[in-house]
Amino acid sequence: xxxxxxxxxxxxxxxxxxxxxxxxxxxxxxxxxxxxxxxxxxxxxxxxxxxxxxxxxxxxxxxxxx
Numbered sequence: 124x125x126x127x128x129x130x131x132x133x134x135x136x137x138x139x140x141x142x143x144x145x146x147x148x149x150x151x152x153x154x155x156x157x158x159x160x161x162x163x164x165x166x167x168x169x170x171x172x173x174x175x176x177x178x179x180x181x182x183x184x185x186x187x188x189x
Contacts (some may be wrong), residue, residue, distance in 0.1 A: 126159035 141147050
């Protein structure tokens with residue numbers, strides 16, 4: 124949701140900044156979609172790893188330290 128909200132603002136700001144350069148590079152929507160997809164996949168992998176790690180953990184070991 125944050126990527127959808129901030130995407131147009133970032134696109135507009137980057138276009139304003141790049142207008143000052145003599146050799147301007149084009150920014151396309153695919154760049155923002157790719158970056159959002161990479162960020163989403165990293166977040167999902169991280170959360171999945173920790174959820175699976177917690178699910179297979181032995182509760183006796185964690186209660187032993189408390």
